Amino acid sequence: xxxxxxxxxxxxxxxxxxxxxxxxxxVTVFEASDRVGKPILATGNGRCNFSNADIMSSDYxxxxxxxxxxxxxxxxxxxxxxxxAGLLFRQEDEGRMYPYSNKAxxxxxxxxxxxxxxxxxEQCGVAAKSVEEAGGRWRVLFEDGTCDExxxxxxxxxxxxxxxxxxSDIRYKKTHPVLAPLKTDTKAIKGLNGTRxxxxxxxxxxxxxxxxxxxxxxDPEVEQAYQGPETYGEVLFREYGISGIAVFDLSRxxxxxxxxxxxxxxxMDPQEKVDYIYGQVMTHPNRTAAQxxxxxxxxxxxxxxxxxxxxxxxxVILAEQEVVVLAxxxxxxxxxxxxxxxxxxxxxxxxxxxxxxxxxxTMECLSHAGLYAAxxxxxxxxxxxxxxLHWAWTSGILAGVAAAxxxxxxxxxxxxxxxxxxxxxxxxxxxxxxxxxxxxxxxRED
Ligand SMILES: Cc1cc2nc3c(=O)[nH]c(=O)nc-3n(C[C@H](O)[C@H](O)[C@H](O)COP(=O)(O)OP(=O)(O)OC[C@H]3O[C@@H](n4cnc5c(N)ncnc54)[C@H](O)[C@@H]3O)c2cc1C
Numbered sequence: 271x272x273x274x275x276x277x278x279x280x281x282x283x284x285x286x287x288x289x290x291x292x293x294x295x296x297v298t299v300f301e302a303s304d305r306v307g308k309p310i311l312a313t314g315n316g317r318c319n320f321s322n323a324d325i326m327s328s329d330y331x332x333x334x335x336x337x338x339x340x341x342x343x344x345x346x347x348x349x350x351x352x353x354x355a356g357l358l359f360r361q362e363d364e365g366r367m368y369p370y371s372n373k374a375x376x377x378x379x380x381x382x383x384x385x386x387x388x389x390x391x392e393q394c395g396v397a398a399k400s401v402e403e404a405g406g407r408w409r410v411l412f413e414d415g416t417c418d419e420x421x422x423x424x425x426x427x428x429x430x431x432x433x434x435x436x437x438s439d440i441r442y443k444k445t446h447p448v449l450a451p452l453k454t455d456t457k458a459i460k461g462l463n464g465t466r467x468x469x470x471x472x473x474x475x476x477x478x479x480x481x482x483x484x485x486x487x488x489d490p491e492v493e494q495a496y497q498g499p500e501t502y503g504e505v506l507f508r509e510y511g512i513s514g515i516a517v518f519d520l521s522r523x524x525x526x527x528x529x530x531x532x533x534x535x536x537x538m539d540p541q542e543k544v545d546y547i548y549g550q551v552m553t554h555p556n557r558t559a560a561q562x563x564x565x566x567x568x569x570x571x572x573x574x575x576x577x578x579x580x581x582x583x584x585x586v587i588l589a590e591q592e593v594v595v596l597a598x599x600x601x602x603x604x605x606x607x608x609x610x611x612x613x614x615x616x617x618x619x620x621x622x623x624x625x626x627x628x629x630x631x632t633m634e635c636l637s638h639a640g641l642y643a644a645x646x647x648x649x650x651x652x653x654x655x656x657x658x659l660h661w662a663w664t665s666g667i668l669a670g671v672a673a674a675x676x677x678x679x680x681x682x683x684x685x686x687x688x689x690x691x692x693x694x695x696x697x698x699x700x701x702x703x704x705x706x707x708x709x710x711x712x713x714r715e716d
Contacts, residue, residue, distance in 0.1 A: 271294060271295060271296050271414075272294075272296065272421040272422060272495065272673070272675055273295070273296045273421050273422075274290045274295045274296065274297045274298075274420060274421065274422045274423070274424065274670075274673045274674060274675050275300060275399070275408070275410050275418070275420040275421045275422070275423045275424070276285075276290070276297060276298070276299045276423075276424045276425035276426055276670075277298075277300050277301070277398040277400075277410070277423065277426060277427055277435075278300075278302070278308075278347050278422065278425070278427040278428060278645075278647075279299040279300075279301030279305075279306030279307065279392060279394070279424050279426075279456065279706050280301075280302065280307070280308070280309040280310065280426065280428050280645065280662070281309060281310055281645060281646025281659055281662035281663065281666065282425070282426040282644035282646075282647075282662035282663070282665055282669075283301070283304060283306070283426035283427075283653075283660065284299070284307060284310075284378075284382070284643070284646050284662075284666070285351075285361055285381070285644075285664065285666030285667050285670065286424045286426055286666035286667065286669045286670035286673070287299045287385050287390040287643075287670060288355075288381065288385050288667075288670065289382045289387075289389025289428075289666065289668075289674070290390075290424075290537065290670035290671070290673050290674040290676075291385065291389050291390045291670075291671025291674075291678075292388045292421075293674035293675070293676030293714055294674060294676070294677075295387070295422075295673065295674035295675075295676075296443050296589070297388070297390045297468045297670075297674075298391045298393055299385070299390060299391070299392070299393065299409070300390050300393050300394065300396045300397075300398055300412070301394045301395075301396065301616045302345055302395070302396065302397035302398075302413075302427075303394065304393070304394050304395055305394055305464050306324075306378075306382065306385075306392050306394065307377075307381060307382060309428060310374055310377055310378050310381075310659075311375060311378060312461070312712050313374055313376045313659060314368065314374060314656075316373070316444075316651070317368050317369070317372050317373065317374060318368065318369060318374035318377045318456070318659070319350070319366045319367065319377075319654075319655065319659070320359070320367055320368070320369070320377055320656055320660070320663075321345070321348060321349060321352075321367040321656045321659065321660045321663070322345075322364075322365045322366055322367060322551070322655050322656035322657060322658045322660060323361050323365035323366075323367060324604040325340070325345040325656075325657060325660055327340060327470065329652045329655075330650055330651070330652045330655055330657065330661065331522070331649070331650060331651050331652070332389035332582060332649065332650050334630075335625040335630045335650065336628040336630075336650065336661065338630035338631060339630045339631065339633075339664055339665060340664065341552065341670055342627065342630075342668055343667055343668055345407075345664075348664055348667070349367070349673055350664065352377075352380070352663075352665060352693060354374055354670055355380040355381065355384045356378045356380050356383070356384075357369055357376065357377060358371070363447060363653070363693070365654060365656075366655055366656050367605065367656055368709040373463060376584065380580075382447050384489070384536065385449075386557075390687075392455045393534065395445050396410065396412055396413075396414070397413040397414075397697075398410050398411070398412055398413070398425075398427070398435065399411045399412055399413050399435055399547035400435055400436075401423050401425065401436055401437070402437065403437070403636070403638065404419055405617040406640075407419045407420060407421060407640070408420050408421070408422065408423045408640055408641060410423060411551045418699045420477075420519060421640060421673070422640045422641070422642065422673035423559075423641055423642065423643070423673075424642040424643070424644055424666075424670065424673050425623075425642065425643045425644070425647050426570070426632075426643070426644045426645050426647060426666060427610045428619075428645060428647060429618060429619025429622065429646040429647070429649050430444065430445045430619045430622065431617070431622050431623065431643075431647040436635075436641065436643070437622065437638060437641075439605050440607045440627050440637070441621055441624035441626065441627055442621075442622070442623060442624060442657035443620075443621040443622060443623075443649040444621050445619045445620060445621030445622060445658070446610075446614030446619070446620055446621060447610050447613040447618070447619055447621070448521050448522045448616060448617075448618050448620045448622075448649070448651055448656075449518045449519070449521060449522065449616055449617035449653075449654060450518060450521045450611065450612070450613065450615055450616035450617070451508065451510070451511065451512065451513035451517060451518070451521075451611040451612060451615055452511050452512050452513075452520070452521055452530070452608075452609070452610065453487050453510050453511045453607070453608040453609050453610070453611040454510075454512060454530065454605040454606060454607055454608060454609055455516070455606045456509065456511065457607070458574060458577070458578050458603070458605065459507050459511075459512075459574060460577050461573075461574070462507035462570055462571060462574060463507055463508055463509050464507065464508075464532065465506070465507045465568055465570055465571060466504055466505070466506050466507075466514065467504070467506075467532075467534060467567065467568065467571060468502075468503065468536075469502075469503075469504050469516060469532050469533055469534050469536060470502050470516075470532075470533040470536035471499070471501050471502075471503075471505065471507045471516050471517065471520045471530055471531065471532055471533075472498055472499065472500040472531050472533070473498050473499050473500075473523065473524060473528055473529070473530060473531075474498075474528055474529040474530075474531070474604075475529070489496070490572060496679045499520065499523040501515075501516045501517075501519040501520045502516055502518070502536060503516035504514040504516060505517055505532060506618045507629060508611070511581075511605070511607075511608070511611055512530070512605065515654050517655075518617065519653040519654055521610060521616075522620070522651065524607050524638070524651065525607070526607055526608055526609045527606070527607065528606075528607045528715045529604050529605070529606055530604070530605050530606075530607055531601075531603065531604050532602075532603040532604075532605070533598055533600075533601045533602065533603075533702075534567055534575070534601070534603065535566070535601065537569075538598065540598075542602060543600060543601060544593060544594055544597040545583075545599035547562065547563075547565070547566075547593045547596055547597055547642055548590070548593045550562050550565060550566075551587045551593060556586060557586065557694035558583060558584050558585060558586055559576045559579075559581050559582070559583055559584075559585060559586070559587050559592070559596065560573045560583035561570055562585065562587060562596075563575055563576055563596065563600075566600075567600070570597035574597050574603075575596065575600050576596065576605060578603060578604075579592075579593070579595045579596050579597050579598075579599040580595070581596070585594070587632060593699075600645055612667035617654070617658070618646060618651045619646060619651075620649065620651050621649050622646065622647050622648055622649045622650075623648050623649060625641050625645055625648055625649055625650065628642075628643060628648065629666065631672075632668055632669065632671075633648075633665050633668050633672065634672055634673075640673075642669040642672065642673050643665075643705050644662070644665040644666045644669040645661065645662040645665055645666060645667075645671070646662070647660070648663075648665065650665075651670055652685070655689070656701065
């Protein structure tokens with residue numbers, strides 16, 4: 271029986287421990303804090319957006335590595351893992367998966383039940399200090415001065431792992447917080463604190479091309495040529511800058527000094543924006559610029575756009591060119607980025623152990639057999655929507671199975687229990703879309 275240490279009892283650590291335990295290993299989870307599963311409780315505003323129905327490797331910063339891992343453990347099989355665990359779940363907007371209970375605690379409860387059933391031992395309040403090779407085995411040194419030896423060690427300590435935890439030849443990418451609110455210049459957004467809008471955000475990669483699009487009033491072809499990063503969703507204005515899901519997603523691509531553009535009317539193309547505003551001016555010739563825009567957007571946002579367009583909010587609109595400028599600013603309201611507003615609010619840390627040093631199908635270190643890493647400890651992150659936790663489960667299960675010397679079918683056992691759990695999901699109206707992987711590599715939809 272293989273003796274396996276899992277360092278970190280968060281999302282990837284629990285998944286790894288369960289998979290290793292199910293494959294027959296003698297598994298201990300060493301968790302630095304007072305209980306396992308704590309980081310999961312804070313996710314999804316306490317609801318745990320644990321996966322997504324539409325997981326693509328292109329949603330991650332290391333798509334090739336993630337794709338290779340997902341070839342071994344497809345996203346559907348991760349849902350199967352949870353159905354098997356006894357978790358009833360459902361799909362919400364944009365494919366986001368939540369426990370049916372709407373409580374992150376339920377996810378932790380089922381993971382802990384599975385861990386106990388697989389014989390996993392939890393040791394809390396025990397922080398690992400370093401991991402070193404010891405005659406073909408692995409010695410883990412703990413902060414309290416004790417140590418123990420294992421056949422395999424899975425490092426699942428989360429974002430910003432200590433460099434010195436693993437052998438020094440494992441390459442390390444410098445870490446920084448992402449999925450976070452952004453600090454911006456605030457002159458143009460004074461008075462907007464607390465206001466939420468649905469918008470498109472994009473960067474200044476090709477700002478010149480975009481401004482040229484507006485020179486000839488609007489040239490849709492030039493407009494469509496924009497290939498830079500963009501995100502859609504909620505933007506929440508703050509005293510310090512901007513927050514909200516669209517901003518969190520953009521924070522993965524932005525550098526201090528970049529200009530972020532807000533398109534307040536992402537459902538209209540430039541010409542439609544001009545035509546609509548012009549139509550309003552023709553219909554309501556006595557309304558001021560702020561009043562015209564207040565029929566379209568929240569009144570404080572409307573005023574901010576008019577001011578940014580260089581017009582007096584209390585004047586009526588007289589010239590056609592003023593309409594064009596208003597349309598242009600409602601599509602490209604610009605804010606200069608100063609940086610991440612509060613690193614403590616970041617959901618994910620970019621950086622960590624370089625994926626080039628790990629095998630994507632097992633998460634084993636290429637230069638150190640028996641040493642594995644999973645979850646955010648590896649330099650992998652994704653946008654909001656359940657993708658980061660999905661990576662934690664995927665990498666954790668793969669590492670757990672391999673560390674125990676098992677195979678994927680052992681790690682994700684296909685049983686009648688699973689079928690009944692899935693039937694339960696279906697009966698509750700959950701859109702699980704679960705597929706069962708068959709031994710010959712084909713799939714059956716249940
Ligand atoms: C507020 C918030 C909300 C989020 N919401 C979502 C969401 O809804 N959906 C989503 O997909 N992602 C979400 N995330 C991201 C997601 O939580 C992480 O990507 C995921 O938890 C990473 O899993 P992990 O196992 O790598 O690390 P973690 O889950 O962070 O677990 C690491 C564990 O290791 C322990 N540890 C650290 N060092 C040591 C050590 N030396 N020895 C022993 N133990 C150690 C820690 O105490 C911790 O318990 C959110 C993150 C935050 C902060």
